[in-house]
Amino acid sequence: xxxxxxxxxxxxxxxxxxxxxxxxxxxxxxxxxxxxxxxxxxxxxxxxxxxxxxxxxxxxxxxxxxxxxxxxxxxxxxxxxxxxxxxxxxxxxxxxxxxxxxxxxxxxxxxxxxxxxxxxxxxxxxxxxxxxxxxxxxxxxxxxxxxxxxxxxxxxxxxxxxxxxxxxxxxxxxxxxxxxxxxxxxxxxxxxxxxxxxxxxxxxxxxxxxxxxxxxxxxxxxxxxxxxxxxxxxxxxxxxxxxxxxxxxxxxxxxxxxxxxxxxxxxxxxxxxxxxxxxxxxxx
Ligand code: PMP
Numbered sequence: 001x002x003x004x005x006x007x008x009x010x011x012x013x014x015x016x017x018x019x020x021x022x023x024x025x026x027x028x029x030x031x032x033x034x035x036x037x038x039x040x041x042x043x044x045x046x047x048x049x050x051x052x053x054x055x056x057x058x059x060x061x062x063x064x065x066x067x068x069x070x071x072x073x074x075x076x077x078x079x080x081x082x083x084x085x086x087x088x089x090x091x092x093x094x095x096x097x098x099x100x101x102x103x104x105x106x107x108x109x110x111x112x113x114x115x116x117x118x119x120x121x122x123x124x125x126x127x128x129x130x131x132x133x134x135x136x137x138x139x140x141x142x143x144x145x146x147x148x149x150x151x152x153x154x155x156x157x158x159x160x161x162x163x164x165x166x167x168x169x170x171x172x173x174x175x176x177x178x179x180x181x182x183x184x185x186x187x188x189x190x191x192x193x194x195x196x197x198x199x200x201x202x203x204x205x206x207x208x209x210x211x212x213x214x215x216x217x218x219x220x221x222x223x224x225x226x227x228x229x230x231x232x233x234x235x236x237x238x239x240x241x242x243x244x245x246x247x248x249x250x251x252x253x254x255x256x257x258x259x260x261x262x263x264x265x266x267x268x269x270x271x272x273x274x275x276x277x278x279x280x281x282x283x284x
Contacts, residue, residue, distance in 0.1 A: 004114040023093070032050065040284060249272075
């Protein structure tokens with residue numbers, strides 16, 4: 001694989017980052033994942049805009065412009081012959097040359113790393129036909145989940161808890177209400193109405209969420225942005241999640257109990273089709 005590090009394209013084995021990088025020592029950094037379908041970038045402007053917001057919230061500035069970022073994404077897709085897959089992008093506060101809690105003053109140049117992952121047939125994921133199983137776990141993450149930081153330990157632990165329980169993912173619950181999945185936004189459907197948690201600092205503002213809600217509104221579907229409980233989800237007709245890598249993925253089981261008839265629902269299936277069609281058309 002050819003990867004990108006701080007302005008250079010290198011074979012992955014030659015790419016290095018300092019042990020003093022604050023991303024490594026303090027998870028002081030942000031990231032984005034953009035899907036590639038048919039060699040083109042899905043929802044790139046949304047990911048670039050969220051990256052800028054995450055950086056601004058942490059008093060960081062991007063070492064590259066959005067145009068340069070797009071060019072790097074495209075170059076990596078081309079050099080690695082990616083048809084379907086993703087581009088991972090990470091920007092950390094950089095290497096101050098030592099370990100200190102305070103940010104370096106004056107700031108050092110942020111570290112930027114990008115690499116590709118090839119996922120042939122990404123849009124034809126067979127899991128979309130069967131749906132996935134989730135378990136509910138307590139949400140004990142920090143309070144600024146709207147910033148897409150590289151602090152992913154608890155989502156990883158949640159994924160392991162799901163695996164151990166024979167499920168595919170976990171839905172996190174705070175004060176009795178579902179926040180989101182470990183790496184996706186969560187939805188239920190009741191009587192044709194799509195229900196998903198309102199935006200705030202307690203969830204990531206999914207780029208796929210924004211696109212799917214826009215397409216749902218355009219298709220005259222009813223949308224309610226509010227928190228819901230696991231009990232309400234179990235009484236719903238369907239459930240699903242959205243993310244840049246899973247697109248729209250039906251959820252058919254929660255904590256071992258079937259959602260609806262236990263099969264992918266009509267709304268989720270239709271939204272997946274619309275999302276894939278429309279976002280391919282708009283791909284860069
Ligand atoms: N919530 C969390 C916690 C996530 O990690 C992700 C994926 N990065 C999402 C939601 C979905 O966001 P997006 O649609 O932008 O991939």
